[in-house]
Amino acid sequence: MKIPRKFGGYFGSWSSTLLTLFLLISAGGVWWWQQHSKDEEYDLSRIGSGRPVVVQVHDPTCVACRQLQRTVANLQVEFRADMDFLIADLSRPEGQAFANQQQVGSTTLIFFTQDGQRLGVLEGLQEPEFLRKVFGELRSSN
Secondary structure, eight states: OOOOOOHHHHHHHHHHHHHHHHHHHHHHHHHHHHHHHHHHHGGGTTSSSSSSEEEEEEOTTOOHHHHHHHHHHHHHHHHTTSSSEEEEESSSSSHHHHHHHTOSSSSSEEEEEESSEEEEEESOOOOOOOOOHHHHHHHHHH
16 A cells, blocks of 8 residues: 555654654753753852862863863762862852952862861862872761
8 A cells, every 4th residue: 555645745744843853852951951060060059068079279261270170070970979079160250259268279179078167278280090089088088
């Protein structure tokens, strides 16, 4: 039995429309999730909220800052279940205020306990294995 051209054309158009709609909704969901998770990275009010925190004081125009950010991002996979990783972005007023309050500059990591007590500061680029050890100690302090 031959399918009439009109029916096949209608069905093909309908499935294409549904597929396009699905892809658009999926892309929108991915975009929203990425924006939402990025906003959480900059929420410094999470310090002292019951989990240890690593804050990177970051200047987006600084090459060393971007290198440190990549190193920390690679290690987050191992530790993010037990601690939060936040960014004090010096190009944002709240990031600049935080850095001034903490009396630190860019390319800096600041470590906080789950109740918000400042444990220590590391300035400059750090080797991944050293940071892995420091993050492990912070996790153990929980």
